[in-house]
Amino acid sequence: MSVTAVTPEGAGFDQQDRSGTGLKEGWGVSPERQQAIVDYLRDHVPQTGRLTAAQLRGITLGVASRRDLWADLVVHDPDVRWYLPLHRSNSCDVWLLAWERGQDTDWHDHGGSSGSFAAAEGCLVEQYRGAGGRRIARRRLLAGEAVAFGPAHVHDVAHGGGESATSIHAYSPPLMAMTYYTATDYGLIARETVAVDGPEGSRGRGGPDTALAAASASAAKLTSDHLPADAPSVDDLLAEVRGGLTRLRPEAAFAGLTDGAVLVDIRSLEQRIVEGEVPGAIIIGRNVLEWRLDPRSEARIPALARADAQIILMCSEGYASTLAAATLRRIGLHEATFLDGGFQAWKAAGLPTRRAQSLG
Numbered sequence: 001m002s003v004t005a006v007t008p009e010g011a012g013f014d015q016q017d018r019s020g021t022g023l024k025e026g027w028g029v030s031p032e033r034q035q036a037i038v039d040y041l042r043d044h045v046p047q048t049g050r051l052t053a054a055q056l057r058g059i060t061l062g063v064a065s066r067r068d069l070w071a072d073l074v075v076h077d078p079d080v081r082w083y084l085p086l087h088r089s090n091s092c093d094v095w096l097l098a099w100e101r102g103q104d105t106d107w108h109d110h111g112g113s114s115g116s117f118a119a120a121e122g123c124l125v126e127q128y129r130g131a132g133g134r135r136i137a138r139r140r141l142l143a144g145e146a147v148a149f150g151p152a153h154v155h156d157v158a159h160g161g162g163e164s165a166t167s168i169h170a171y172s173p174p175l176m177a178m179t180y181y182t183a184t185d186y187g188l189i190a191r192e193t194v195a196v197d198g199p200e201g202s203r204g205r206g207g208p209d210t211a212l213a214a215a216s217a218s219a220a221k222l223t224s225d226h227l228p229a230d231a232p233s234v235d236d237l238l239a240e241v242r243g244g245l246t247r248l249r250p251e252a253a254f255a256g257l258t259d260g261a262v263l264v265d266i267r268s269l270e271q272r273i274v275e276g277e278v279p280g281a282i283i284i285g286r287n288v289l290e291w292r293l294d295p296r297s298e299a300r301i302p303a304l305a306r307a308d309a310q311i312i313l314m315c316s317e318g319y320a321s322t323l324a325a326a327t328l329r330r331i332g333l334h335e336a337t338f339l340d341g342g343f344q345a346w347k348a349a350g351l352p353t354r355r356a357q358s359l360g
């Protein structure tokens with residue numbers, strides 16, 4: 001049986017103080033303890049295949065009841081959520097987590113893995129998307145209780161108040177990625193998918209926004225060897241095209257609108273729902289932008305697809321719109337530019353916004 005129980009940096013790696021940055025990973029599980037955990041799980045974890053939710057519940061409840069395997073390892077920190085990987089095999093992974101008052105995960109799924117978590121000490125509260133998709137349900141977990149869920153489960157787990165809480169989590173297949181969601185009036189909207197750097201994410205209150213950066217760094221490591229030497233990075237490209245464009249700060253863009261310019265919102269529907277809209281902006285999806293604005297395109301919008309059109313592209317933060325504006329200039333719209341800082345800057349400047357309009 002191939003079983004590993006590891007500390008992420010290897011047994012006995014030096015304590016790395018990440019206080020202030022959010023998530024903290026545990027360290028220093030002795031080889032003897034690792035062996036004890038492996039010995040316990042050997043009888044409870046099938047070697048291969050996808051475990052059922054019921055099997056995962058058995059694992060989390062079983063490990064939670066074996067305080068001798070984990071109780072002295074737990075670190076409770078009011079500033080950061082803390083976790084420790086206890087086990088990883090081809091079929092599942094098992095984690096130890098600590099929770100303090102005010103800490104939660106943010107809304108997320110588990111990248112298609114089934115899972116279970118058991119409260120081992122204290123109390124947790126889980127909010128989760130109900131069967132109908134729109135309804136939000138809520139349940140409390142006291143010590144010795146567990147929930148199990150299938151691959152479509154979306155939830156937000158939080159400390160349930162009172163004393164510090166500790167929990168055991170198991171997933172099958174092992175966690176690889178998680179998608180984060182934003183709760184809106186329209187229901188939960190998927191926001192972004194990140195590579196997993198810890199169970200229950202590294203987001204939420206008490207967790208940092210490091211997962212995406214870590215995933216990006218990891219991807220860069222994997223791919224940079226295979227790129228042509230003269231290929232610009234997206235940051236290089238951004239800097240290059242920005243040099244040839246006039247940046248419009250929100251106030252200048254707003255003034256431009258009264259002078260014949262057109263604000264074109266290229267954000268996704270999901271972003272508009274989450275962030276809001278600018279009244280009067282023309283909405284053209286990024287995926288069809290060039291076809292709507294090229295004067296030679298059969299799918300053009302005639303009133304906008306002109307060489308001299310004063311198009312101001314707006315995305316969320318002003319990055320995607322920069323590249324899109326450069327492309328519009330390339331196809332002949334020499335006045336095209338972008339809103340510096342995007343919708344976020346527009347809103348921060350106190351300029352007019354509104355809720356996304358009804359989907360109906």
Ligand SMILES: [Fe+2]
Pocket residue numbers: 108109110155157200
């Ligand atoms: Fe979760």
